[in-house]
Amino acid sequence: MPQPNVDTIAAIATGQGKGGVGIIRISGIGIEALATGILGRLPEARSASYCRFLDQNGDALDQGIALYFPSPHSYTGEDVLELQGHGGPAVLQLVLQRCLDLGARLAQPGEFTRRAFLNDKLDLAQAESVADLIDANTVEAARSAMRSMSGEFSAAINYLVSELIRLRMLVEAMLDFPEEQLDSIDLSQRNALLKNIQTSLQHTLDSARQGSLLREGAHIAIAGQSNVGKSSLLNRLAGEEVALVSDIPGTTRDAIRHVIQVQGVPLHIIDTAGLRQTHEIIENMGIALTRQTLRRADLIMFLLDASQGLTAQSQAILDDLPHDIPRLLVYNKVDLLNDRAQQNVETPFPLVYVSAKTGEGLKELLSTILDLMGWRDQESGAFMARERHLRALQQAQRHLYQAGEVLSRAELFAEELRLAQLALGEITGEFTSDDLLGEIFSRFCIGK
Numbered sequence: 001m002p003q004p005n006v007d008t009i010a011a012i013a014t015g016q017g018k019g020g021v022g023i024i025r026i027s028g029i030g031i032e033a034l035a036t037g038i039l040g041r042l043p044e045a046r047s048a049s050y051c052r053f054l055d056q057n058g059d060a061l062d063q064g065i066a067l068y069f070p071s072p073h074s075y076t077g078e079d080v081l082e083l084q085g086h087g088g089p090a091v092l093q094l095v096l097q098r099c100l101d102l103g104a105r106l107a108q109p110g111e112f113t114r115r116a117f118l119n120d121k122l123d124l125a126q127a128e129s130v131a132d133l134i135d136a137n138t139v140e141a142a143r144s145a146m147r148s149m150s151g152e153f154s155a156a157i158n159y160l161v162s163e164l165i166r167l168r169m170l171v172e173a174m175l176d177f178p179e180e181q182l183d184s185i186d187l188s189q190r191n192a193l194l195k196n197i198q199t200s201l202q203h204t205l206d207s208a209r210q211g212s213l214l215r216e217g218a219h220i221a222i223a224g225q226s227n228v229g230k231s232s233l234l235n236r237l238a239g240e241e242v243a244l245v246s247d248i249p250g251t252t253r254d255a256i257r258h259v260i261q262v263q264g265v266p267l268h269i270i271d272t273a274g275l276r277q278t279h280e281i282i283e284n285m286g287i288a289l290t291r292q293t294l295r296r297a298d299l300i301m302f303l304l305d306a307s308q309g310l311t312a313q314s315q316a317i318l319d320d321l322p323h324d325i326p327r328l329l330v331y332n333k334v335d336l337l338n339d340r341a342q343q344n345v346e347t348p349f350p351l352v353y354v355s356a357k358t359g360e361g362l363k364e365l366l367s368t369i370l371d372l373m374g375w376r377d378q379e380s381g382a383f384m385a386r387e388r389h390l391r392a393l394q395q396a397q398r399h400l401y402q403a404g405e406v407l408s409r410a411e412l413f414a415e416e417l418r419l420a421q422l423a424l425g426e427i428t429g430e431f432t433s434d435d436l437l438g439e440i441f442s443r444f445c446i447g448k
Helices: 031-039 089-101 111-118 124-135 139-149 152-174 184-216 230-238 281-296 312-320 362-372 387-405 410-428 434-441
Strands: 009-012 019-027 049-054 060-069 080-087 218-224 256-262 265-271 299-305 327-332 351-353
Touching: 009 089, 009 111, 019 031, 019 089, 019 111, 031 049, 031 060, 031 080, 031 089, 049 089, 060 089, 080 089, 111 124, 111 434, 124 139, 124 152, 124 410, 124 434, 139 152, 139 184, 152 184, 152 410, 184 265, 184 387, 218 230, 218 281, 218 312, 230 256, 230 265, 230 327, 230 362, 256 362, 265 362, 299 312, 299 362, 327 362, 351 362, 387 410
Parallel strands: 218 265, 218 299, 299 327, 327 351
Antiparallel strands: 009 019, 019 080, 049 060, 060 080, 256 265
């Protein structure tokens, strides 16, 4: 694994703008000389020291708290100095510039956490969860990110890897013997280990999918004919007037997006142009945009007028929707019905009745959306997972499935197990390219 640069980095670790406290973080070699230059001395390790922050002439730039964490007992695993002063942008820049004048360089985005990873203070999944914790927009997402940062996700991956190693050791030992000489106990142990790993991997993948929903959310497109109440439903879900509502067909031209939070899951609701035949050029452009939006959605809510039911024209539009994307039929305007039972239809898709006008049925609608997206209401257990984590878990799962298909061919079985272990190792950073590391840490904020 590559080692971090042997130099000193510095950055403002608090957010932009004014604040009561601002923090500058410095990490690397030469901390003692830098601390002497700006503080007059090296502070006592792991103790808060009240100091003046000095310029090159010995005059005070600011005053505050200095904290020194000697290697290896620090966030990065290197010598770390933190200067906690006043949070004004001007004074922070003065103190930071003084650190740079004393030999530090400005840190790149995510460089402190990257050094923590390279110095084995965090694995890659934990390092990524640092950024996820900072970016979390809901309590549930923050808790999920904290579980990953504390190592729960990594522990689940490490358990799978350790079990794979056990199985691989058993298989390698069995390679020296022909099938007819193998003890039935060895074969039973092999099969039991494989089944246990497959079951544990499925559980981990399910938890990771929950965390991915918390992090990424789901994109829900509202589709249907003109004037079935798509914009009204978006406004009702949003709790405010985010889309223009009119009785004139074709009012909505561009896709209108709004994010709502349901059980901590971000739902990106997208109101689209009504699907119909028209010669109006601008409206046709909106319809073309709608079709592009539908192809990128995680779920299509197909809205129908409950007073009209599923007409032949609506059925034709429904049949023309992307077949690989889940669909939910939503009958709107149920407040206009005298007998809802007469509107029941046989359909292979989930069906919900709502009223965008009164709000009736919205709770059931949101619950159905979460079910279709795979969300399971739980107090704990979700890992804050990224797309690359899901791909790696799914790749490992495919290799384990292939391993089960070639049980009688020990060489192929062993190779599938090796590939499954490699896929899991990519999650924690055991097997990770420098290019991927650069991509991951470049998305962090400076100072972290």
